[in-house]
Amino acid sequence: MSDPTPLDLHSTQNSLPMALIRARERLMGPIRDMLSHIGLTEQQWRILRVLEEFGPMDVTQLADKACLLLPSLSRILRGMEEKRLIERSADEADRRRQIVEIADAGRGLLQDNVVQARVIAEQVKQQLGTEKTRQLLALLGEVERMKP
Known part of the structure; x- marks a missing residue:
């Protein structure tokens, strides 16, 4: 028998985790379209970007910087x-x-698609505005640094 008392939860419209997921999905749509044309997944794109930006690193560091779980990363890296x-x-x-580094083919994929990636990022920035984009990144950085 179910409990007749409703749970005391915020509506999904006022839930920060749900709002973050909806915002992520909105932002990722154009990026997913770009990636589907070049045969990469979001995770692979993140890995290439992290390796290009930070250079060779061990698998644990890569998992952290690319926001991936180690078991998933191992499969993706293969x-x-x-x-x-x-x-x-x-x-x-x-x-x-293990040390992982970007290969010439990976670097080439990034170089071939950097213009389109920048256009997508600029479109978001234009729609949101430079100041709101800066504020949003600052707020998300604060959330990221919060203690669990």
Whole structure:
């Protein structure tokens, strides 16, 4: 038998987690369209961008910076290595650690699509406005730094 007392939850329209998900989906639509044309997933695109920006790194750092769980990352990296988008090697100081770096093919994919990615980002910035974009990034940074 169900409890007749309604749960004391905010409506989904006033739920911060739901609002963040809806906003993410809105922003990712054009990016997903771009990625589907080049045969990459969102996760693969993030990995390439992180490696291009920060250089070679170990798998744990990459998972953190690309916002991926380690088990998922391991599977994704296998496919990316097969496509020659990334290269993996053992860390010389600690052979148990794997170092991942972007390969020429991965860098080429980024270079071939940087203009379109920038256009998408600029469209969002134009619709939201420069100041609101800056404020939103600052607020999201605060949320990211909150203690769990």
